[in-house]
Amino acid sequence: MKVIVAKQGGFCFGVKRATxxxxxxxxxxxxxxxxxxxxxxxxxxxxxxxxxxxxVLSDTDGxxxxxxxxxxxxxxxxxxxxxxxxxxxxxxxxxxxxxKAQGYVKLxxxxxxxxxxxGDADHPEVKxxxxxxxxxxxxVSSSDEAAELPxxxxxxxxxxxxxxxxxxxAIVSICLDKGSEVRVYDTICDATTVRQDEARDLCVxxxxxxxxxxxxxxxxxxxxxICHEILPGxxxxxxxxxxxxxxxxxxxxxxxxxxASTPKWLxxxxxxxxxxLPQDKKD
Amino acid sequence: MKVIVAKQGGFCFGVKRATxxxxxxxxxxxxxxxxxxxxxxxxxxxxxxxxxxxxVLSDTDGxxxxxxxxxxxxxxxxxxxxxxxxxxxxxxxxxxxxxKAQGYVKLxxxxxxxxxxxGDADHPEVKxxxxxxxxxxxxVSSSDEAAELPxxxxxxxxxxxxxxxxxxxAIVSICLDKGSEVRVYDTICDATTVRQDEARDLCVxxxxxxxxxxxxxxxxxxxxxICHEILPGxxxxxxxxxxxxxxxxxxxxxxxxxxASTPKWLxxxxxxxxxxLPQDKKD
Numbered sequence: 364m365k366v367i368v369a370k371q372g373g374f375c376f377g378v379k380r381a382t383x384x385x386x387x388x389x390x391x392x393x394x395x396x397x398x399x400x401x402x403x404x405x406x407x408x409x410x411x412x413x414x415x416x417x418x419v420l421s422d423t424d425g426x427x428x429x430x431x432x433x434x435x436x437x438x439x440x441x442x443x444x445x446x447x448x449x450x451x452x453x454x455x456x457x458x459x460x461x462x463k464a465q466g467y468v469k470l471x472x473x474x475x476x477x478x479x480x481x482g483d484a485d486h487p488e489v490k491x492x493x494x495x496x497x498x499x500x501x502x503v504s505s506s507d508e509a510a511e512l513p514x515x516x517x518x519x520x521x522x523x524x525x526x527x528x529x530x531x532x533a534i535v536s537i538c539l540d541k542g543s544e545v546r547v548y549d550t551i552c553d554a555t556t557v558r559q560d561e562a563r564d565l566c567v568x569x570x571x572x573x574x575x576x577x578x579x580x581x582x583x584x585x586x587x588x589i590c591h592e593i594l595p596g597x598x599x600x601x602x603x604x605x606x607x608x609x610x611x612x613x614x615x616x617x618x619x620x621x622x623a624s625t626p627k628w629l630x631x632x633x634x635x636x637x638x639x640l641p642q643d644k645k646d
Numbered sequence: 647m648k649v650i651v652a653k654q655g656g657f658c659f660g661v662k663r664a665t666x667x668x669x670x671x672x673x674x675x676x677x678x679x680x681x682x683x684x685x686x687x688x689x690x691x692x693x694x695x696x697x698x699x700x701x702v703l704s705d706t707d708g709x710x711x712x713x714x715x716x717x718x719x720x721x722x723x724x725x726x727x728x729x730x731x732x733x734x735x736x737x738x739x740x741x742x743x744x745x746k747a748q749g750y751v752k753l754x755x756x757x758x759x760x761x762x763x764x765g766d767a768d769h770p771e772v773k774x775x776x777x778x779x780x781x782x783x784x785x786v787s788s789s790d791e792a793a794e795l796p797x798x799x800x801x802x803x804x805x806x807x808x809x810x811x812x813x814x815x816a817i818v819s820i821c822l823d824k825g826s827e828v829r830v831y832d833t834i835c836d837a838t839t840v841r842q843d844e845a846r847d848l849c850v851x852x853x854x855x856x857x858x859x860x861x862x863x864x865x866x867x868x869x870x871x872i873c874h875e876i877l878p879g880x881x882x883x884x885x886x887x888x889x890x891x892x893x894x895x896x897x898x899x900x901x902x903x904x905x906a907s908t909p910k911w912l913x914x915x916x917x918x919x920x921x922x923l924p925q926d927k928k929d
Contacts, residue, residue, distance in 0.1 A: 549825075
C-alpha cells in the first residue's frame with residue numbers, strides 16, 4: 364500500500380514551539396512546573412507532559428512557587444497579571460501569531476477603537492484576545508452576528524488565527540456599515556489554509572484519506588470535512604485504535620494528513636499501520 | 647399638472663457652501679477675485695460669478711495679487727502651496743467632507759500606509775486627494791482595478807465623496823487580499839445616496855420624471871439612470887430650453903429632481919414651465 368503523508372499536516376509552528384518549550388521545561392525539572400490550561404489541544408501530548416511532572420491547572424489559585432507555562436492559545440491578561448502577582452515564573456509558550464493579535468487588540472483599544480474579534484467566543488484563544496481590550500469588545504463568528512452589531516464609530520478588527528479568510532472577509536464587509544473608520548488586522552495564520560489546500564490536492568490522487576486529530580479539535584474536523592467533500596470515504600481518527608482494515612480494501616494509495624495539534628509520532632503510527640496491512644492485488 | 651420636487655434634489659451642503667462663499671467674495675469686490683477651476687460643476691453658476699468679476703483660472707501662473715477661491719472639489723496640495731508662495735489670499739471653499747478625506751490621506755500616508763483612493767482618477771476631487779499622499783498612492787475605480795493592485799503591507803483607504811457604497815465595499819473586500827493591515831475611512835457623503843433613494847421613491851408615484859443637471863455631471867447622469875430604470879420615460883435636461891411639452895401629454899403628476907450642482911433657480915424655472923403647460927383633462 365502506498366501512503367502519501369501531507370507535508371503540512373500535523374503540528375503548526377506555534378504548536379511545535381509550545382510543545383518544545385514545555386518538554387524542555389519538563390526535562391529541566393527545576394521545581395514545580397504547571398501549564399495553565401492544556402499546553403496544546405492534544406490529549407496525548409498533555410498526558411506525556413503530565414508523566415514528566417507538568418501539571419495542568421485550570422487556575423493558579425493556591426500555587427506557592429514554581430513555573431507556569433502559558434499554552435499556545437494564550438491566556439487572559441488578568442490571568443497573566445495574577446501569575447505575576449503570585450511571584451511565579453512565567454514561561455510563555457503563546458503562539459507568536461496569537462501574541463501579535465493580542466497586541467493589536469490592545470493597540471486598537473488604546474487608540475479608541477471598539478474592537479471586533481472574529482472567532483468563536485468560547486475558544487481559549489478568543490477569550491485571551493478579548494481580555495486585552497480596554498474598552499468595548501465584541502466577538503462575532505458569522506455574518507449574521509456581525510449584522511447585529513450596534514452602530515459604532517471607530518471599529519478595530521482582528522481574527523482568531525484559525526478563522527477562514529472568507530468568513531473574515533464577509534464580516535469585515537458588514538462592519539463597513541457599522542462605523543466610519545474600520546481598521547483591520549489580518550491575523551489569520553496561513554498554516555490552516557496551507558494545510559487545507561494541500562489536503563484538497565492530496566485527495567484527488569488517492570483512493571482513501573485518513574485525517575488524524577482530536578475529534579473535538581475544530582481545525583481537524585474542518586480538515587476532515589474538506590477531504591470528505593472530495594473523497595466521501597474519508598475517515599477522521601484520533602489514533603490507530605480507531606482504524607478499520609476494511610477501509611483500505613481495494614485501495615492502492617492512501618493519503619494521510621493531520622490537524623495542527625497532532626504529534627508526529629501519532630501520524631507515524633498510523634502510516635506504519637496502513638503500510639503493514641495485507642497488500643492489495645492491485646498494489 | 648401636479649409637480650413634486652425632490653426635497654434632496656439640487657445643491658448639496660458642500661456646493662451650497664462653496665457657492666455662498668464665492669458670491670459673498672464677488673459682492674465684496676475687494677481686488678481681483680479668481681477661482682482655481684470652476685467653483686462648482688454648474689456652467690450657470692460659473693457664468694453668474696464671471697459676470698460679477700470672478701475669473702476662472704486653470705492655474706495661478708502670473709497672478710500678482712488678489713484672492714483665489716478654492717473650489718468645492720478642492721485642489722492639489724501643490725497648487726495650494728503655490729498660491730501661498732505667490733502671496734495671494736486663499737478663500738477655501740473646499741467641501742468640508744472633501745477636506746476631511748484629504749486629511750485622512752495625509753494622516754494615512756504619514757503613518758506609513760500605502761494609500762488607495764477609490765474613485766475616478768480624472769476627477770478634480772481625486773486629483774486633490776492623491777496629492778496629499780506623501781508615499782505610494784493608487785487610484786482604483788472598480789473591483790477589477792483593485793484586483794490588479796500589487797501586494798502591499800499596510801493599506802489605507804479613502805473614497806471620493808460621491809462613490810457608491812457598494813463599489814466601496816467591493817473594493818475594500820479585495821484590498822483585504824492585498825495587505826495584512828487595512829485601514830478604511832468611509833469618506834462617502836450621504837447626500838448622493840439620500841438624493842438617489844428619494845428619487846427612487848418619487849419615481850413610483852409620478853407619471854413622468856425630470857432630472858436637471860449638467861449632461862457631463864457624473865452624479866446627475868447616475869441619478870437619471872436610476873430614475874430611468876423605474877420610469878423608462880425619464881428625461882435628463884440642463885435647462886428649460888431642452889424640455890418638450892409632448893413629454894407631459896397625458897401626465898397628471900410629474901416628479902423633478904436635480905444633481906448636486908444644479909442651482910435652485912434652474913429647478914424653479916423647470917417647475918414653473920411644467921406647471922404652466924396646458925392642463926391635461928385627467929388633472
